Amino acid sequence: MERNSPTDIPWRELGIAWRDAFLLVAVAVAAAFAFNAIRENGIPVIRHAPFDLLGPCPEVQGDISRLAVEKLRPDDPHVRVVDARMPWDYAAGHVPGAWPMPMYETAPLDREIIARLASMKAGTWVVVVDETGGQLAERALSALAAAGVRGLFVLEGGMAAWKRAGKLLETMEIPIVSELPDNRRGIQVVDALPENVLPSSSESVQLPFDDLLPPEEDVLKRLRARLQAPIYVVSDRELPPDPARARPVHPGWGVAAQLRTLGFSRVFVVRKPLLPPSPEGGESREDAHE
Amino acid sequence: MSDAGLLKKWVGAFWNHPAHAGVSLVIRWVVGITFLVAAWPKLLAPEDFAFSIALYRMLPERYVHILAIALPMVELFAAVLFLAGFRVRGTAVVMCGMLVMFIVALAYAHVHQLEMPSCGCFTPAGARALADHAEEVGTGLLWRDVAMLFACGYVWLFDTGRFGVDGLLRRLAARKEGK
Numbered sequence: 001m002e003r004n005s006p007t008d009i010p011w012r013e014l015g016i017a018w019r020d021a022f023l024l025v026a027v028a029v030a031a032a033f034a035f036n037a038i039r040e041n042g043i044p045v046i047r048h049a050p051f052d053l054l055g056p057c058p059e060v061q062g063d064i065s066r067l068a069v070e071k072l073r074p075d076d077p078h079v080r081v082v083d084a085r086m087p088w089d090y091a092a093g094h095v096p097g098a099w100p101m102p103m104y105e106t107a108p109l110d111r112e113i114i115a116r117l118a119s120m121k122a123g124t125w126v127v128v129v130d131e132t133g134g135q136l137a138e139r140a141l142s143a144l145a146a147a148g149v150r151g152l153f154v155l156e157g158g159m160a161a162w163k164r165a166g167k168l169l170e171t172m173e174i175p176i177v178s179e180l181p182d183n184r185r186g187i188q189v190v191d192a193l194p195e196n197v198l199p200s201s202s203e204s205v206q207l208p209f210d211d212l213l214p215p216e217e218d219v220l221k222r223l224r225a226r227l228q229a230p231i232y233v234v235s236d237r238e239l240p241p242d243p244a245r246a247r248p249v250h251p252g253w254g255v256a257a258q259l260r261t262l263g264f265s266r267v268f269v270v271r272k273p274l275l276p277p278s279p280e281g282g283e284s285r286e287d288a289h290e
Numbered sequence: 291m292s293d294a295g296l297l298k299k300w301v302g303a304f305w306n307h308p309a310h311a312g313v314s315l316v317i318r319w320v321v322g323i324t325f326l327v328a329a330w331p332k333l334l335a336p337e338d339f340a341f342s343i344a345l346y347r348m349l350p351e352r353y354v355h356i357l358a359i360a361l362p363m364v365e366l367f368a369a370v371l372f373l374a375g376f377r378v379r380g381t382a383v384v385m386c387g388m389l390v391m392f393i394v395a396l397a398y399a400h401v402h403q404l405e406m407p408s409c410g411c412f413t414p415a416g417a418r419a420l421a422d423h424a425e426e427v428g429t430g431l432l433w434r435d436v437a438m439l440f441a442c443g444y445v446w447l448f449d450t451g452r453f454g455v456d457g458l459l460r461r462l463a464a465r466k467e468g469k
Contacts, residue, residue, distance in 0.1 A: 047352050
């Protein structure tokens with residue numbers, strides 16, 4: 001009981017508090033162990049088995065871990081989805097938040113992506129996605145494992161299973177314009193035609209479309225030097241009505257998708273084809289650029 | 291009256307000021323509810339809580355369950371007593387003790403960033419434990435616990451339990467004596 005006068009520091013009560021604290025802890029601990037003994041999910045007081053916090057990494061052992069579609073939560077901060085499909089397939093629809101990591105047939109993995117994955121917190125799950133959860137995703141997983149990334153899974157059934165389950169799809173917008181702007185100042189023109197067809201100019205770069213190889217680094221460096229300038233991708237063929245789904249991939253659409261997945265945000269595809277060069281000295285593509 | 295006497299009188303008057311009762315009531319309810327909310331999931335799933343304690347790697351693994359069993363119940367008892375205003379000073383001491391323990395653990399985890407061997411990866415249970423406590427490795431919760439430590443220290447020093455069961459029992463006893 002508190003009986004101090006209005007001018008006293010209650011030393012006795014402050015000391016008694018420690019006795020009360022000791023009693024509280026003793027009673028609570030006794031109640032805790034009694035409750036643990038009678039409850040259904042009680043745990044043993046002394047644990048003999050080690051905590052199974054870390055396990056051997058399956059990818060190091062050569063096994064491929066698979067994750068079912070219903071278990072994938074792309075918004076979980078401890079899960080990172082990477083899409084091993086080509087950029088045009090990625091642009092047409094991907095798991096929300098997935099990073100593009102196209103597995104080209106004849107090129108190594110993007111080192112920047114590997115560095116980003118390797119720098120994530122320990123315990124982050126990296127889920128590799130392809131169209132069907134097949135060889136492409138497995139190849140990507142093995143390449144990532146060899147590069148030192150851990151916690152790897154292949155999405156079982158790939159994007160086909162994701163779509164069948166009615167899950168949310170994110171698309172990458174690639175605006176289409178009917179032709180090049182009249183005023184070419186301040187823009188970059190990317191020529192998706194095969195090499196040596198058009199001479200380079202200060203306003204245009206050649207980036208021939210190749211579905212086996214990523215864009216050349218030198219060309220990307222030139223484009224990144226003028227990052228603020230919008231990029232217009234031209235080709236010698238009319239863009240089909242639904243370029244995202246048309247196969248084979250339209251060269252202009254393919255290059256545009258590659259550039260978008262590489263981080264270029266202002267990329268446009270020109271629908272009208274360029275005129276072919278005239279062998280008799282008539283209007284040339286050079287003129288068409290003017 | 292001498293200076294020392296004046297000082298003692300002033301300190302005593304401050305120490306026993308009736309305003310402390312109101313401030314302490316607010317503190318007790320905020321801290322009490324915080325501890326109640328924290329204790330409940332730990333009571334429901336002691337195995338998961340044991341994993342979380344193991345993640346900090348501060349205790350030998352064989353004794354982790356002792357803490358996993360006892361701590362939630364101590365939190366629950368302390369929270370209920372704080373809310374009820376019974377034995378508030380003693381409960382405040384218990385709260386301070388638990389908060390010091392949490393602060394040490396959080397500071398340890400923050401300093402060590404819960405580093406794992408580079409060749410290891412989490413089992414589902416380990417990943418779940420880390421996901422549950424990943425945010426605690428930051429400093430936000432650390433400063434929250436430091437603030438609550440000061441608040442509970444205030445209650446220990448200044449709260450007489452006037453607004454609570456302690457005060458009620460005191461008034462009943464006084465009335466009985468008065469009769």
